[in-house]
Amino acid sequence: MLEAMPELERLDLLDSLRMPQLRSQLMETLSDRFMRQIAFALFQRMRHAVQLLSCINGVMSHESALSQLPEVMLAGIADLTPLRGRMLVAVDGDLIGAVVDALCGAQSARPFDRYELSALETRIGKQVIDLTFATIAETIAALMPLELATIGYESATGMLAIADGQDWMIACTGIFETALGTGTIKVIVPYASFEPLEAKIGSQSGMLGGRGPDAGWVTAIEAMAEETPVGLRFEIARAPVPLAQFEALGPGDLLPVPLLSEAIASAGAIDLFRAEYGQSEGYVCCRAKAQSVEGEAGMADQKERVAAGGGGGASGAGVDTERVELERLRGEPRGGPIITAKGLLDRVQVMVTVELGRCHVTVKDLRTLRHGQIITLDQMVGEPLAIFANGQKLAFGEVVAVPNDRYGIRVTALADEGELAEEDKA
Numbered sequence: 185m186l187e188a189m190p191e192l193e194r195l196d197l198l199d200s201l202r203m204p205q206l207r208s209q210l211m212e213t214l215s216d217r218f219m220r221q222i223a224f225a226l227f228q229r230m231r232h233a234v235q236l237l238s239c240i241n242g243v244m245s246h247e248s249a250l251s252q253l254p255e256v257m258l259a260g261i262a263d264l265t266p267l268r269g270r271m272l273v274a275v276d277g278d279l280i281g282a283v284v285d286a287l288c289g290a291q292s293a294r295p296f297d298r299y300e301l302s303a304l305e306t307r308i309g310k311q312v313i314d315l316t317f318a319t320i321a322e323t324i325a326a327l328m329p330l331e332l333a334t335i336g337y338e339s340a341t342g343m344l345a346i347a348d349g350q351d352w353m354i355a356c357t358g359i360f361e362t363a364l365g366t367g368t369i370k371v372i373v374p375y376a377s378f379e380p381l382e383a384k385i386g387s388q389s390g391m392l393g394g395r396g397p398d399a400g401w402v403t404a405i406e407a408m409a410e411e412t413p414v415g416l417r418f419e420i421a422r423a424p425v426p427l428a429q430f431e432a433l434g435p436g437d438l439l440p441v442p443l444l445s446e447a448i449a450s451a452g453a454i455d456l457f458r459a460e461y462g463q464s465e466g467y468v469c470c471r472a473k474a475q476s477v478e479g480e481a482g483m484a485d486q487k488e489r490v491a492a493g494g495g496g497g498a499s500g501a502g503v504d505t506e507r508v509e510l511e512r513l514r515g516e517p518r519g520g521p522i523i524t525a526k527g528l529l530d531r532v533q534v535m536v537t538v539e540l541g542r543c544h545v546t547v548k549d550l551r552t553l554r555h556g557q558i559i560t561l562d563q564m565v566g567e568p569l570a571i572f573a574n575g576q577k578l579a580f581g582e583v584v585a586v587p588n589d590r591y592g593i594r595v596t597a598l599a600d601e602g603e604l605a606e607e608d609k610a
Contacts, residue, residue, distance in 0.1 A: 211241060211354045211356055211378070214324060215239050215356035216236075216239045217323050218316075218319050218322075219236050219356070219358035220236050221322070221323060222236075222315065222316055222319050222358065222360075222369060223235060225319060226283065226312070226362075229283070229311075229315075230287065230362070231286070232286045232362055232363050232364065233363055234361070234362050235360065235361045235362075236358055236360055237360065238358075238359050239356065239358050239359075240356070240359070241354070241355070241356050242355050243352055243353070243354055243355075243375060244352070244353060244355055245351070245352060245353065246346070246347045246349050246350070246352075246353050246374075249353040249355045250344055250372075252357075252370070253274050253344070254274075254278075254368070255341075256277030256278075256298045256299065256300060256301065256339075257274045257276055257339065258274070258275050258277070258301060258306060258313065258338075258339050259272055259273065259275070259337065259339070259341075259344055260310070260314070260317065260334045260336070260338075261334070261335055261338070261344070261346060262317050262334050262335060263332075263333070263335060264332070264377050265330065265331040265332075266329075266330075266331075267377045267378070267380060268377055269347065269373065269374040269376065270347075271317075271320070271332065271346075271377075272344060272370075272371070272372040272373070273313050273317060273320075273369065273370070273371055273372075274344075274372070275309050275312050275313060275316070275368075276367035276369070276370075277298050277301055277305070277367070278298060278365050278366065279312075279360055279365065279366070279368065279369065280301060280309040280312065280367070281305060281367075282366075282367060283308055283312060283362075284302075284304055284305050284308050286362065287308065290364055293364045293365050301339060306337075306339070310334075310337055312369075313334060313337065314334055316369060317332040317333070317334060318332070320332060320371065324381075327381060328380075346372070346374070351374055351375070352375040352376075353372050353374055353375060354372070354373050354374075354375055354378070355372050356372075357369075357370045357371075358370075358371075410546060410548040411547070411548070412546065412547050413546055414451055414546070414547060414550055415451065415542060415543075415544050416450070416451055416456070416542060416559075417450045417539055417542050418448070418449050418450075418459065418461070418470055418539065418540040418541055419444075419448045419450060419537050419540065420447050420448075420461065420538055420539075420540045421439065421443055421444060421536070421537060421538035421593055422441070422444070422448065422535070422537045422538075423442065423535075423536060424533040424534065424535050424536070425439075425441065425534050425536045426530060426531075426534075427530075427532040428530055430534045430536065433595060435595055435596060435597060435598070436595065436596075437594070437595050438584070438593065438594050438595075439571070439581065439592065439593040439594070439595065441536050441538065441593060442590075443590075443592055446458040446459060446460055446461070446473070447460075447461045447470055447540050449470070449559075457472055457473060457474075457553075458473050459471055459472050460473065464558065466564055466565055467560050467561060467562075467565065468541045468560075468561045468563040468564070469558050469559065469561065470540070470558070470559045470561065471556060471558055472554070472555060472556065472557050473555060474554075474555035535573070535574050536573055537571075538569050538570070538571050538581060539572065540561065540563060540569065541561030541562055541563030542561060542562050542563075543559055543560065568580035568582055568596055569581050569583070569593065570599075571593070578598070578599060579599055580595075580596050580598075580599065581593040581594055581595050582594055582596055
């Protein structure tokens with residue numbers, strides 16, 4: 185028990201839908217490739233060792249992506265032609281400084297606090313940005329040709345808005361190490377821009393490999409489905425009973441429900457097939473019977489009548505109803521007249537069913553079920569049958585003979601609280 189109620193934040197169950205992550209896998213696969221290509225291109229320009237230490241990817245809001253840019257940097261923006269949106273490439277000022285030092289012939293690093301870029305560093309930084317755009321376009325060309333031409337450069341983060349503040353962005357950060365310093369190159373692109381590219385690679389093989397159905401996934405799901413248990417109920421009596429008549433039932437009374445000559449096997453709210461019932465080795469058993477098309481339609485019609493509240497009467501099944509506007513309820517004073525319930529109870533019906541027993545079979549066994557196959561239930565011969573009212577276990581009964589060579593169900597005992605609780609768990 186908690187001693188004090190903590191402050192709780194509101195749970196947003198739709199948060200995962202507003203922060204998609206599936207499409208980012210495309211950039212996660214491509215980013216490591218083009219970041220390594222950038223490292224190789226820098227090595228060719230600098231003639232100094234350049235190594236990609238790591239490549240970090242993430243999906244974040246537009247504002248969050250821009251807030252993570254270094255204070256001293258140079259960024260370039262390019263249109264994602266023919267895709268919609270723009271791509272931003274930001275080069276860390278420390279990395280630009282290392283490139284400039286290498287081009288000037290420096291042999292050792294000279295660390296210092298950098299507050300702005302010099303004219304030479306800005307010029308070299310623009311070349312690094314153009315080189316990054318060219319490398320990205322070359323990497324993605326196998327999937328879709330992109331024309332990534334720089335349309336502007338900017339060194340102030342406040343001037344780099346490329347989308348609305350609420351838009352989700354894919355941010356890829358490459359961390360590079362050179363002999364003269366370490367720095368980063370960050371690529372930011374709107375998440376929605378890659379929707380056409382994602383759709384294209386979903387139906388063909390490209391740099392990312394096949395994006396068709398995952399054979400391993402399909403096989404695993406099929407194997408699990410084959411072993412998934414399905415609960416079957418076998419009912420030998422089922423009929424709607426008026427509520428007034430239902431309330432008058434007591435131990436020793438006969439249910440006003442006829443006994444069926446064959447059991448109905450149901451799963452959930454669906455009737456599957458009929459079965460003959462008997463016994464074997466002390467347990468109640470059923471022999472499945474194949475249903476004709478007409479028989480299956482009859483069972484479906486019966487289920488519809490049951491769901492509608494039984495045949496005939498005042499159920500109004502199958503009748504088109506017109507929507508009516510109800511007047512607002514008005515408060516009534518205390519001590520008003522009591523509604524007479526007798527007329528209402530005469531029209532309310534309770535669906536009473538009697539189960540012969542239950543069993544669990546796998547989907548595989550259910551698919552291969554054949555006419556005449558024997559199914560053993562969890563009911564032992566001689567045990568009382570469970571009686572249900574609207575799906576709730578109510579009582580137990582036994583089969584007895586009634587006049588005119590017929591059979592019926594006599595109530596023997598009510599279900600106790602422990603059995604009701606166990607039924608609710610099941």
